[in-house]
Amino acid sequence: MLYIIIALLIWASSFTAGKYAYTMFDPAFAIQLRFIIASLIVLPFFIKTYPSIDKPTRKKLWGISLLMSPIGIFMQFMGLFYTSASSAVVIIGTEPILVLVLGFLLFKSKVALYDWALSAIAFLGICLLVLGSKDDGAVDLFGLTLVFLAGAGFALSLYVAKEVMARLDNKVYTSTILV
DSSP states (O other), X not given: OHHHHHHHXXXXXXXXXXHHHTTTSOHHHHHHHHHHHHHHHHHHHHHHHGGGSOHHHHHHHHXXXXXXXXXXXXXXXXXXXXXXXXXXXXXXXXXXXXXXHHHHHHHXXXXXXXXXXXXXXXXXXXXXXXXXXXXXXXXXXHHHHHHHHHHHHHHHHHHHHHHHHHHSOHHHHHHHHHO
């Protein structure tokens, strides 16, 4: 439980830290620096486990990695550069709904009625947040679009990665997509 709380605190502070990093670095450089640090942390485990992955799975992992990390995270944090952290978080709040809708439309996933009902309630809550916010110029449509497209890429990568994640250990999967 302690690790979950620590992970939540780190994840929750990432947008605030990202906005602060943009005052010191170019946004693209800050994102690249983040990827380099994460890669260096998992590199020893990657070197040890990567040779044990069969070649067809490696190709899928690299595709998932491209979809999730550079496209998803890069677009998300570039969108954060153009808009406020609070509005970006609201868009990120739509990702579970996006996962549900993409799964239904593209992958013919079965969706229970209560999933649709809860998604509708969540979407209504997001709409109320957006409608009730001040128009102070901090919200930028281009930034929000980038954050939304990043969420779509992440949702898509979940479905593409489902088969690979079932075959690999979590540590092997995570270290491969990070490096």
